[in-house]
Amino acid sequence: MERTGPRDPETTADEAAPEPAPGTAPEPAGGDAPTAPEGRDGTRRRPWVRPLRRTALVLALLLLVPLLAAGTALRVNYMGDPADGTYTRDRDAMWLGHAWVDGRKKDSDLTALARRLEDTGIRDLYVHSGPLEHDGTLPESAYPRARWLIDAVHRELPGVRVQAFLGDVLATEGPDGMRLTRAATRAAVVRSAGQVLDAGYDGVHLDLEPLHSGDRDYLSLLDDLRALTRAEDARLSVAAHQIDPLPALHSVAGLFADHPKWWSQEFFGQVARRVDQIALMSYDTAQPLEGTYGGYVAQQTSLALEVTPPTTHLLMGLPFYYESNPSHWGHAETVAAAVRGVRLGLSRTDADRELFGVAPYIDFAATETNWEEYREGWVNP
Secondary structure, eight states: OOOOTTOOTTOOGGGSOOOOOTTOOOOOOOSSOOOOOBOTTSOBOOTTHHHHHHHHHHHHHHHHHHHHHHHHHHHHHTOSOOOTTOSOOSOEEEEEOGGGTTTOOOHHHHHHHHHHHTTSOEEEEEEEOOOOOTTSOOOGGGOTTHHHHHHHHHHHSTTOEEEEEEEEEBTTSSSSSBOTTOHHHHHHHHHHHHHHHHTTOSEEEEEEESOOTTOHHHHHHHHHHHHHHHHTTOEEEEEEOOBOSSTTHHHHHHHHOSOOOOBOHHHHHHHHTTOSEEEEOOOOOOOOSHHHHHHHHHHHHHHHHHHSOTTSEEEEEEEOSOOEETTEETTTSOHHHHHHHHHHHHHHHOTTOSSEEEEEEOGGGOOHHHHHHHIIIIIOO
């Protein structure tokens, strides 16, 4: 219970000044140091306590009010009804784990996958086939069963493409990782892309993280990869960071954290213009409520649509997994909320966008609930 009056909660009974006896004259000023004025309850008042409390309250409000305002804005962004027709265009994609190309998956698994994908909009499979080495090279031993998978998918799922999902950690926030500043490393990544295309893949899906906004070396790498994939009549796709929910937020975040997290909307557009497909990883948002998460996805969808040219296929990621930690609250980041957010953003920004879809991440962590919410919200709303 909060104390009343001017009592300082850190003051002890031993520190309280004794009251003078009735009729006793005040103690004359002399050699003793002056004492603080007494409160009504007999304790000494500390004049610095009240200003300190006021300062603490002001600082708390300065932090809390913007957070509450942002959460309210996102919740409002989740309100309303999606427009008619804002559902699958049969242009969805899905990330698959490494087990599909390292020998762990068998014919029966492929049959089950084909059955699972029937009557969905999934037409691209991003199959983890790396990781790349830090120097950009890729050992062929990383994907020994790629030919089996590609042939089986083409046979069981006509019209579905298999893209090699290649990634690595970048040395942007630590001493270890790939360094895109090195021309030799970028050239090796291009050769690795050619290597997987020679193995029969229909495209290359690149996921390099953490990638800071404005990275010119990354854009140069994409230019070189696009020249290769066009010559091979293959697809080039990338996994993309989220876009600044507030202007220049990535710059502000970079002042306080090693990982700025977001890309500027301008940089997202620069990347989108260099690829065939761009998949925004709209999960791990730290949103604590389903309503604010859905509103955040709606906002991200609108921001991405505004700068993605209609000739580039835009995909919004769906969280087909469950975790509970400060960056991803499983009770909030549901597939149902993500899908509704996608539909709201699409409705408000470009409801007729043809090259648009969603991308579940990832097959080995998916639950039946994830699949049901995807089908009910996006495939058959």
